[in-house]
Amino acid sequence: MDKKKKQLKRKVMIAAACAGVLVVLALLSGVIAPNDPYATNAALIRKGPSAAYLFGTDNLGRCVLSRVLVGARTTIAATFILVAISFVIGILVGMLCGFYGGIVDEVMMRIADLMLAFPQMVVAIAVAGILGGGLGGAMIALGITMWTSFARLARSHTLSIKNEPYIQAARLLGKSGPRILLIHIMPNILEPVLINALTQIGTTMIGISGLSFLGLGVVAPQAEWGSMINEARAYIQIAPWAVLFPAAATVITIIVFNYLGDAVMEYRKADQ
Amino acid sequence: MTEMKADIMQMNRQPVLSGSNLNKTYHSGGRTVHPLQNVSFEVCPGEILGIVGESGSGKSTLLRVISGLECPDSGVLTYKGFHYHGYGPEKTGKFLQMIFQNAYGSFDPRMTMERSLREGSGADRQEILRMICEVGLTEDLLERKPRHLSGGQCQRMSIARALLTHAQILLCDEITSALDVTTQAQVIKLLTEVRAAEDVSIILVSHDLALVSMICDRIMVMQDGYIVDQGKTEDVINAPSDYYTRKLLNSIISV
Numbered sequence: 024m025d026k027k028k029k030q031l032k033r034k035v036m037i038a039a040a041c042a043g044v045l046v047v048l049a050l051l052s053g054v055i056a057p058n059d060p061y062a063t064n065a066a067l068i069r070k071g072p073s074a075a076y077l078f079g080t081d082n083l084g085r086c087v088l089s090r091v092l093v094g095a096r097t098t099i100a101a102t103f104i105l106v107a108i109s110f111v112i113g114i115l116v117g118m119l120c121g122f123y124g125g126i127v128d129e130v131m132m133r134i135a136d137l138m139l140a141f142p143q144m145v146v147a148i149a150v151a152g153i154l155g156g157g158l159g160g161a162m163i164a165l166g167i168t169m170w171t172s173f174a175r176l177a178r179s180h181t182l183s184i185k186n187e188p189y190i191q192a193a194r195l196l197g198k199s200g201p202r203i204l205l206i207h208i209m210p211n212i213l214e215p216v217l218i219n220a221l222t223q224i225g226t227t228m229i230g231i232s233g234l235s236f237l238g239l240g241v242v243a244p245q246a247e248w249g250s251m252i253n254e255a256r257a258y259i260q261i262a263p264w265a266v267l268f269p270a271a272a273t274v275i276t277i278i279v280f281n282y283l284g285d286a287v288m289e290y291r292k293a294d295q
Numbered sequence: 296m297t298e299m300k301a302d303i304m305q306m307n308r309q310p311v312l313s314g315s316n317l318n319k320t321y322h323s324g325g326r327t328v329h330p331l332q333n334v335s336f337e338v339c340p341g342e343i344l345g346i347v348g349e350s351g352s353g354k355s356t357l358l359r360v361i362s363g364l365e366c367p368d369s370g371v372l373t374y375k376g377f378h379y380h381g382y383g384p385e386k387t388g389k390f391l392q393m394i395f396q397n398a399y400g401s402f403d404p405r406m407t408m409e410r411s412l413r414e415g416s417g418a419d420r421q422e423i424l425r426m427i428c429e430v431g432l433t434e435d436l437l438e439r440k441p442r443h444l445s446g447g448q449c450q451r452m453s454i455a456r457a458l459l460t461h462a463q464i465l466l467c468d469e470i471t472s473a474l475d476v477t478t479q480a481q482v483i484k485l486l487t488e489v490r491a492a493e494d495v496s497i498i499l500v501s502h503d504l505a506l507v508s509m510i511c512d513r514i515m516v517m518q519d520g521y522i523v524d525q526g527k528t529e530d531v532i533n534a535p536s537d538y539y540t541r542k543l544l545n546s547i548i549s550v
Binding site for chain 2: 187188189191192193194195196197198199206207210211
């Protein structure tokens with residue numbers, strides 16, 4: 024068992040290191056980008072990968088590597104912010120519904136059921152279409168359905184621990200509902216909901232890039248992986264690198280974060 | 296002078312806690328269960344009242360109703376003559392505390408024992424140290440989390456936490472059932488010591504009639520939500536008035 028736990032821990036460390044590298048690259052993209060990601064150059068249109076332009080150039084002669092790096096910041100930051108906001112809203116709603124129950128619980132959970140009845144991307148496309156383009160609109164469109172998974176998970180964990188003797192003991196010791204939620208329930212349900220948040224990062228990234236790809240997310244000329252793929256797909260046969268590198272960046276990032284989420288989940292299961 | 300002494304003695308015999316005609320009904324999956332049916336009882340200051348009965352007889356429900364964790368459908372609960380029917384545990388906790396069967400589960404698994412004791416009572420470290428000494432534990436255990444304590448140590452911590460609140464009544468729900476025989480004896484001895492030192496009344500729920508008869512002043516026998524027998528321990532043991540009590544006693548003898 025110990026050997027298995029060590030292996031799983033190593034897996035978590037490797038995944039966390041890879042994810043860490045991606046986040047650092049995204050944060051430092053402004054510094055490490057070799058060229059201006061927005062500078063167009065008519066003389067360098069659709070140039071293949073070279074020493075000066077490692078990932079080649081796009082239809083407007085912009086450096087694809089620089090745009091992939093700057094796009095990483097947009098995609099990863101938007102994903103993290105969206106997951107964090109959904110996490111906070113979801114955990115608060117879930118805890119309150121699970122702990123107090125009653126009509127608020129009924130109403131919120133029916134809303135959550137309604138949201139879960141439709142595929143997330145379909146709802147997101149509809150909402151993003153109504154809100155118009157822009158990263159903010161795309162984040163709201165995805166967030167509308169995303170909080171529900173956190174809320175349901177937080178609620179189910181709250182329900183399972185609210186009748187634990189230590190919660191009853193806390194009530195007998197005169198602790199108020201909000202204090203019990205804050206001191207006893209939140210720390211005890213945080214871990215599974217956080218792991219769920221980790222596993223949601225990959226899906227959210229697909230969502231944001233997907234909406235940008237459909238023209239419902241990031242607006243040109245802002246660099247974002249989905250919109251880069253969308254722009255470059257028109258000339259994919261002439262300059263495949265302009266699609267290949269942002270697509271590879273998307274796939275690698277999603278794989279790394281999904282791997283991290285799975286590794287943490289496996290490790291916690293083995294630990295318990 | 297003699298009259299005055301008699302009055303004081305009479306005052307001391309006034310029940311600190313009483314319940315009258317308590318009823319409780321649950322509806323579950325189309326079934327109706329009556330765990331409490333016209334249950335009445337009294338607990339005097341410094342007294343240990345034992346409640347025995349088989350599983351599902353209503354013992355634990357009675358404790359939960361007394362503690363305010365559940366509300367009775369009807370009936371009256373009084374503490375020192377004051378009605379507290381409908382009070383939640385946040386209010387009842389000022390005069391009574393519960394010690395749970397699952398000692399580990401009664402402490403937040405993420406908190407050290409010191410934090411749990413302080414969170415629960417607001418007591419300072421000196422007070423906590425004095426109390427854990429009184430329940431026979433050592434200072435080093437305060438830094439541990441519940442899973443790093445033995446069952447007996449954890450149960451003693453529960454008793455310490457309850458006493459730190461200066462509760463007048465301790466409700467003990469099968470507190471020895473998860474312990475080995477030696478630890479059971481230690482915890483029971485501690486309860487009797489605590490009763491003497493802190494002058495608290497104790498309601499001890501157990502399915503173990505032999506154990507209850509060792510330390511309780513009075514015994515109440517429950518079956519299917521009813522009280523079928525109650526009285527002084529020696530009376531219930533030596534001359535049980537109900538068939539069910541005789542059956543319970545016979546089962547101890549046959550074991």
